[in-house]
Amino acid sequence: MSTTLYWLQCGGCGGDSMSLLGSESPDLVELVELLNLDVLWHPSLSNGTPAEHRRLVEAILNGGQELDVLCVEGAVIRGPGGTGMYDLWDGRPKKNLTARLAARARFVVAVGTCASFGGIPGIGEGEATGLQFHRETPGGFLGREFRSRAQLPVVNLPGCPCHCSVLAGSLSALVRGRRLVLNQYNAPVEWYGLFVHQGCVRNEYHEYRVEEHEFGEKGCLFFHLGCRGPLAHGPCNKLLWNRRSSKTRVGVPCAGCTMPDFPHEYPFFVTPNIADIPLDLPEGVDRAHYLAYKGMAAAAAPERLRQRKTFV
């Protein structure tokens, strides 16, 4: 028995679809085959006519077509003035379609930070929000009480974009009945119970507080260049991107794009500091201890790190 999937694109950029297109072992087509997915519709890949698409949506909404998985990419746009007219499907607010499809689906998956928490559109004037969170606050578009037909909240897979292996793994768990343990933001802990900097090749520089003030060097980016790697939840440096690398590995400060507060208010590429120590410290860390530890770590830093001799 196949599992039906409908992919709804709301206020997003298509980046999560592009990330998915980059899947390897299985690639996208193999994933569909292995999970026996029946992709009813994907806006970038399907070939039906507008009339066929309308009939499909009608069938899902009136119960004639079973819907197992609803994947939503992009924020739900409610503006202006709550009308939803800033994002339309077939002349009608797409937010209404989103709510009706979500009510029909066994599982609802928010693919990416926009669908999960609102993301970049969430701070704009389009009254955009995530499916079941608005930034850190539960509720969002569908409300905190929402449960899909399988009695689950929206499964959030944040990231800008969502990593393709996280999506593949989550779909597999849902289809094959493996339990997904979710964190406080309803994101699976097996990927979002890591911090982005776990696995970063700059970790030894981080350890000894060899911190950069400028781009284009080998040291750590946490203290001055706005890197959120030690603060943000995500598997970037475990799974790697495009099978090759990660932003922090090549020297791009983590922007914290998996987090509900993305994009944060203060400027990127700058770390808000107190006494040269970041204002935001890793979860559960005591400031006084951290200050002492980092002072000793800097004193213990070997010359090869100070001289940036160790490659990253």
Place this chain on the structure above:
Amino acid sequence: MAPPKKLNVPLNRVEGDLEIRVEIEDGMVTDAWCSGTMFRGFERILVGRGALDGLVITPRICGICGTCHLTAASRALDMIADVTPPPNATRVRNVALMSEHIQSDVRQTFLMFAPDLANPAYEGCDLYPEIRRRYEPFKGETVLEVIRETKKVPEVIAILGGQWPHSSYMVPGGVVSLPTNGDITSCQFIIERYRRWYEKRILGCSLDRWRRIRTAADLDAWLEERDEHRQSDLGLLIRFSRTVGLTKIGRGHANFVSYGALDTPDERQPAKPGSDGFFIPAGFVRGGVPHPFDQQRIAEHVAHSWFEDYDGGRHPAAGETTPYATGDEGRKYSWAKAPRFDGLPAETGPLAEKIVEGDPLFTDLLEQAGPNAFLRQLARAVRPVSLIPQIITWLSEIDVNEPFYATPGEIAAGEGYGLTQAARGALGHWVRIVDGRIAHYQIITPTAWHASPRDSAGIRGPIEEALIGTPVRDADNPIELGHVIRSFDPCLVCTVHTVGRGQLFGRSTLDV
């Protein structure tokens, strides 16, 4: 004569949402209106944020072409900081941008454009079974190969810039990364491997053989020369396009604009004549006559757009994105603005690049048949022919012992712009920084050029104009409109300030 019939066509397989409204009389399009249907408000989100925030925010405008937004954003900041990136940085930026192009060109052609050819409307054609075998979504032989091969190219961007899509490795003064020789070698292997696949599967011949095609007659001779040429995906695309008449639809204004892209990093790469140091030259061509490009001559009109009115057009440095949402009234019908060059609408993208460059094959094909849906698609499908060897050249020129970054100093105030060519065409960011914060950010995307509404003079946008005269055989399956629109490779998520209004479309459309 039957009364005019109005069709409202929401289009899938474009990034973002595009709705086209057309008026059809006696089976032919007599008028057209084009609108995106989504508003996310990126430009206004940027105002008030940190000077460098465009490097994080703007690539996320578009999941397909984030590298070109990052390129434009960093070039604008280079100008404001008055810093010249070292040659290594220019090479890395160029390689990343071109890598994005060569996978996008193949994906757009065979995942977005070609599936329309597998439409039941063409069941009667001799080539239809073969088209269906190759281009059916999720199943077609070519579709599967394109998915598997194109995804390897962004690995180059990940090696040099961390990830694709959505990274921020280009910064004012260069790039942040310090690739090793091993990294460069990995990139070379990826591109060389892609080249072999592209030659075998897409072209059916070597890049060198394709480059020898310099006239329309050469193209016919190439098709006759070998069965591999006829059977390649490009050969099949050419043959089928001719059979079903794609060479005869989608003419448009025949104005072409390119901002120029890919700076030649130093004197070792002599600039092409008239190119101002770009590998892809800048220029404007009208009526076959080339004109120099000057960004000062760009203006955006709002006479038919839902923004507060002003006379004529405004340069993007003085432009505003102030919604004027008063409902259905008068002539305004779209939330997209209308960009114009010297007051004229223009198409951009791979065909425009070839025409501005004076490429002999495309100049000849244009003279013979005028712009058309097939010609735009052909230019896109073969752009990797010129880009792939240049990627390999620039990769080999990277000297890992030389700098990749020049410190720009604090960026406190100033005004600048960053122009480049995205996969879909001309892209510009116009930026003003005051007190270390973004005070002004205006973006004109290639899709804004293409999907533009009418301007102050009432002149249609390029897609609207190109649709005029298109035959529509079946109103329930208006596939001909799809060919014309997709030949522009529209990417509606990029139409950053587009807002759609439902009641407009609900008023006078025939639901199909």
